[in-house]
Amino acid sequence: MKPPETTPESAAATAEVRLEAGGRAVVVLRGRLDSLTAMGPWRQVEQRLHGVAVTALEVDAGGIEYCDGSGMALLHCLQMGFLTPGATVTVRGLTPELQRSFDNFSAADYRASVPPPPLRNHIPTDLGRGARAMARDFVEQVRFIGAVAQGLVGTLFRPRLMRWDEVMRVFESAGANALPIVSLISLLVGLVIAFEAAQPLALFGAQIFIADMIGLVMVRELGPMMAAIILAGRSGSAFAAELGTMKVNEELNALQTMGLDPVRFLVVQRVVASVLLTPLLTVYAMFMGVLGGVLVMLGIGFPLVAIYNELVLRLTAGDVLIGTTKGVVFGLIVAAVGCLRGLQTQKGPSAVGASTTRAVVSSILLIIVTDAGFSILLYVLRQ
Amino acid sequence: MNDHDIAIAVKGLKVGYDHVVVLKDISFEVRRGEVFVILGGSGCGKSTLLKHLIGLFEPMAGEVWIEGVNLVAAEGEARRRLLRRFGVMYQSGALFGSLTVLENVRLPLDIFTDLPERARNLVALGKLKQVGLAAAAHQQPAELSGGMQKRAAIARAMALDPGILFLDEPSAGLDPVTSAGLDALINDLAENMGITFVIVTHELPSIYAVADRVIMLDQKTRTLIAEGRPEALRDHSPNPWVRQFFKREAEPSVTATPTTPT
Numbered sequence: 033m034k035p036p037e038t039t040p041e042s043a044a045a046t047a048e049v050r051l052e053a054g055g056r057a058v059v060v061l062r063g064r065l066d067s068l069t070a071m072g073p074w075r076q077v078e079q080r081l082h083g084v085a086v087t088a089l090e091v092d093a094g095g096i097e098y099c100d101g102s103g104m105a106l107l108h109c110l111q112m113g114f115l116t117p118g119a120t121v122t123v124r125g126l127t128p129e130l131q132r133s134f135d136n137f138s139a140a141d142y143r144a145s146v147p148p149p150p151l152r153n154h155i156p157t158d159l160g161r162g163a164r165a166m167a168r169d170f171v172e173q174v175r176f177i178g179a180v181a182q183g184l185v186g187t188l189f190r191p192r193l194m195r196w197d198e199v200m201r202v203f204e205s206a207g208a209n210a211l212p213i214v215s216l217i218s219l220l221v222g223l224v225i226a227f228e229a230a231q232p233l234a235l236f237g238a239q240i241f242i243a244d245m246i247g248l249v250m251v252r253e254l255g256p257m258m259a260a261i262i263l264a265g266r267s268g269s270a271f272a273a274e275l276g277t278m279k280v281n282e283e284l285n286a287l288q289t290m291g292l293d294p295v296r297f298l299v300v301q302r303v304v305a306s307v308l309l310t311p312l313l314t315v316y317a318m319f320m321g322v323l324g325g326v327l328v329m330l331g332i333g334f335p336l337v338a339i340y341n342e343l344v345l346r347l348t349a350g351d352v353l354i355g356t357t358k359g360v361v362f363g364l365i366v367a368a369v370g371c372l373r374g375l376q377t378q379k380g381p382s383a384v385g386a387s388t389t390r391a392v393v394s395s396i397l398l399i400i401v402t403d404a405g406f407s408i409l410l411y412v413l414r415q
Numbered sequence: 416m417n418d419h420d421i422a423i424a425v426k427g428l429k430v431g432y433d434h435v436v437v438l439k440d441i442s443f444e445v446r447r448g449e450v451f452v453i454l455g456g457s458g459c460g461k462s463t464l465l466k467h468l469i470g471l472f473e474p475m476a477g478e479v480w481i482e483g484v485n486l487v488a489a490e491g492e493a494r495r496r497l498l499r500r501f502g503v504m505y506q507s508g509a510l511f512g513s514l515t516v517l518e519n520v521r522l523p524l525d526i527f528t529d530l531p532e533r534a535r536n537l538v539a540l541g542k543l544k545q546v547g548l549a550a551a552a553h554q555q556p557a558e559l560s561g562g563m564q565k566r567a568a569i570a571r572a573m574a575l576d577p578g579i580l581f582l583d584e585p586s587a588g589l590d591p592v593t594s595a596g597l598d599a600l601i602n603d604l605a606e607n608m609g610i611t612f613v614i615v616t617h618e619l620p621s622i623y624a625v626a627d628r629v630i631m632l633d634q635k636t637r638t639l640i641a642e643g644r645p646e647a648l649r650d651h652s653p654n655p656w657v658r659q660f661f662k663r664e665a666e667p668s669v670t671a672t673p674t675t676p677t
Contacts, residue, residue: 070530074530074531101538102528102575108537108541109533109534114533141540142537144550145540145552381512381557
């Protein structure tokens with residue numbers, strides 16, 4: 033089936049269909065049957081045979097000048113009775129070369145390659161599998177926390193192993209480079225909250241309390257949370273992708289065979305950098321959020337000194353301490369979860385992407401749950 | 416030899432990245448139906464040249480004529496038509512991980528033809544049978560071995576029955592048996608289907624097994640330094656480095672010095 037020297041891609045291919053007595057039909061194919069031209073004869077045959085009860089189909093392929101895989105597929109479709117179910121089909125007139133190619137693929141080959149039936153969902157089995165996966169994940173997380181703690185303690189005794197240049201690199205990429213996005217999001221969130229609160233508070237003549245509200249919300253809740261969520265999206269995902277790619281490239285195996293613990297060599301630096309930078313990022317997010325609220329209040333007409341006095345009266349050093357403590361804990365969560373998901377990366381082309389997604393989703397979920405835990409704890413402590 | 420016998424003609428090609436010239440003054444012709452091998456040492460620009468031959472990158476200068484059409488100048492529909500006339504197998508196979516093997520092979524047919532789905536499945540299955548992978552049609556690429564992935568990639572490259580197939584390092588990383596199987600497949604397709612092969616490799620056993628003609632690239636001069644049959648180059652090339660390459664001899668500087676037992 034050698035291709036011709038010239039390839040007239042639009043050369044016509046035709047099919048003539050003759051219906052004869054006794055349910056007999058003859059299809060005469062002519063011309064060049066390739067991926068571009070095979071569809072024409074297919075449609076012609078399909079239209080002519082539609083609704084006709086054919087018991088015997090004869091395909092005259094003597095007029096075919098060239099036939100590639102697509103043309104062969106048309107012949108096989110006719111032979112397998114796709115257009116004439118139940119009819120006996122004969123294909124004749126193929127050149128010896130085309131006949132050899134035609135015989136290379138049979139109906140048995142087609143039947144043998146029918147896809148396996150999709151697995152049925154079995155709820156108890158799925159539940160069991162899910163529970164087992166969760167339990168295994170929990171055990172891995174506990175083991176990982178232990179390994180990170182061990183790595184941190186080990187580094188305290190042997191600070192040379194810390195690789196401070198790596199810590200600085202993470203500090204820069206996850207901290208300094210995140211400032212523009214933290215600025216924008218925090219400022220806008222502060223601005224929107226203050227703006228939305230201004231209208232109902234105006235009904236009671238209580239717009240001055242926007243300062244109290246924005247101060248408390250940004251310092252105790254949203255500042256740390258937004259800094260942590262941005263860290264999870266920007267850096268937790270990056271940690272998972274970096275470590276995942278290293279695992280896929282067998283770099284982690286290389287570390288282990290050199291006697292280096294991947295947790296101590298790669299994870300500890302990221303965790304330390306994140307824990308050190310999140311208080312700074314959190315305070316910055318608090319400041320920008322409050323600034324957003326202040327801008328709205330200035331727009332309403334309050335003097336800056338009044339806003340300042342209200343903020344200073346309401347906010348205490350304890351509030352800032354609570355906010356930054358949350359930031360530290362969130363930073364620890366984001367770095368640890370990002371690295372854990374990276375180390376858990378499986379094989380396959382979508383594995384790194386899946387790890388990255390899991391890192392971000394798990395981090396955000398844990399941040400929210402931990403934040404709720406903080407709220408309950410602080411409430412209990414205040415009683 | 417008239418123009419009809421020429422599948423690919425490369426004229427004065429100069430390729431590189433940014434302002435760094437990787438290869439220059441590259442001119443050669445590939446005859447219709449022959450297995451043509453581009454070879455050279457690691458980092459000499461073989462894969463770069465291949466990427467320019469298939470139109471992935473634009474050359475700094477020169478022309479690449481495929482089936483009588485200049486790929487470098489072709490645009491729009493003319494370029495699309497030309498791209499359909501050759502298939503490419505990438506070094507890693509480049510199968511889409513989210514699709515089954517059958518769907519991978521069927522993909523060019525899904526895009527370029529309006530054949531009904533059953534017919535497209537039949538074409539894809541026929542190609543998979545040709546490369547001995549019909550049984551793996553519904554598996555995911557990640558479930559296949561390296562050799563199987565490369566064969567599946569060849570099946571995908573053949574889906575539209577192109578006259579020319581470009582293969583980038585088809586034998587790299589394969590065991591000798593699988594590699595020999597792939598060589599046999601290339602020879603079979605070249606002989607029985609009349610497909611022109613352009614293969615980038617530096618696997619000597621494969622070169623001897625499949626190549627009708629080879630060209631050799633040189634990293635130092637950045638040019639083409641030899642052209643001919645592999646056996647002839649091995650035995651009679653005036654360039655000592657070419658002979659050394661074919662005889663698989665280490666460079667003098669890296670040859671181990673014999674040590675005196677103590």
